[in-house]
Amino acid sequence: MKHSQWLRLQAEGYRIVASFRSDGFNCCKQPRRLSWHIRKDSVTYKLAWLPAPINEWSLLPNDGTPQRERLLAMIRSILEHRGCGRTTE
Numbered sequence: 281m282k283h284s285q286w287l288r289l290q291a292e293g294y295r296i297v298a299s300f301r302s303d304g305f306n307c308c309k310q311p312r313r314l315s316w317h318i319r320k321d322s323v324t325y326k327l328a329w330l331p332a333p334i335n336e337w338s339l340l341p342n343d344g345t346p347q348r349e350r351l352l353a354m355i356r357s358i359l360e361h362r363g364c365g366r367t368t369e
Contacts, residue, residue: 281331289314289329296327296337296358300351323347327355 297307297316305320307327314329318339325339325348337355339348 286314292337292359293327293329296355299354299358300327303354318351325351 305318308317316327318325318327330338
């Protein structure tokens with residue numbers, strides 16, 4: 281991965297995390313990784329950039345709960361409508 285791509289993805293991650301923090305989530309950046317631990321009450325996920333062949337932001341674990349789906353929709357909305365310049369399809 282090129283350094284410029286790393287910086288772009290890191291900026292996207294910080295935009296996503298800023299939105300989560302405004303909703304009351306506690307977010308902790310993981311050193312030297314494009315990932316954050318996200319926690320609110322009993323809900324805990326790891327926001328991570330999944331590299332090729334997936335190339336998208338994801339929440340781990342993939343448990344299929346309504347809370348996770350709501351957070352994924354929030355991530356997609358942030359990437360599409362808040363100036364990141366790309367969509368997640």
